[in-house]
Amino acid sequence: MRVQAFMFYGCAIFFLVTDIVYWLWSEDWTGTTALALAVGLAGLIGFYVHFTIRRLERANQGPLYEDDPDGEIADAAGELGFFSPHSWWPLFVGLSAASISLGMVFGWWLVFLGVSACIMSTIGLVFEYYRGHFAH
Numbered sequence: 001m002r003v004q005a006f007m008f009y010g011c012a013i014f015f016l017v018t019d020i021v022y023w024l025w026s027e028d029w030t031g032t033t034a035l036a037l038a039v040g041l042a043g044l045i046g047f048y049v050h051f052t053i054r055r056l057e058r059a060n061q062g063p064l065y066e067d068d069p070d071g072e073i074a075d076a077a078g079e080l081g082f083f084s085p086h087s088w089w090p091l092f093v094g095l096s097a098a099s100i101s102l103g104m105v106f107g108w109w110l111v112f113l114g115v116s117a118c119i120m121s122t123i124g125l126v127f128e129y130y131r132g133h134f135a136h
Contacts (some may be wrong), residue, residue: 002053002067008046015039089125096121 019035022028057063065075096117103110 002050005046005050005053008042008049012039012042012046015042084128087125087128089121089128092121093118093125 015035015038019032019039022035023032026032053064065071068075096114099114100111100118101114103112103114
């Protein structure tokens with residue numbers, strides 16, 4: 001999986017070179033800023049993937065199964081994590097984020113309602129399994 005991190009690092013370097021060339025030839029601040037944000041995004045994702053892999057390798061005391069050239073498919077068997085099968089909270093988070101975006105177009109009062117709805121729905125998403133029938 002280190003290959004994925006280095007792919008994102010390579011994208012960041014490509015965007016950086018492209019950004020410098022674009023800035024020197026066009027002197028357009030809009031495109032230069034967009035490419036600079038692409039550099040930051042690719043570098044951020046590469047950084048996250050790189051250090052997540054390092055943390056997982058330390059927990060496994062060795063390379064991950066997908067990095068093992070002699071690895072078998074059965075090495076990946078087992079539980080991969082917990083994924084909520086029935087949660088409605090992501091829908092509410094998305095709707096409240098959409099109302100924030102629409103509020104920037106139609107009126108700031110909708111932004112304030114969307115921000116409050118987004119905060120409440122995010123709290124509901126985070127604490128979904130801390131109370132009621134599904135409490136751990």
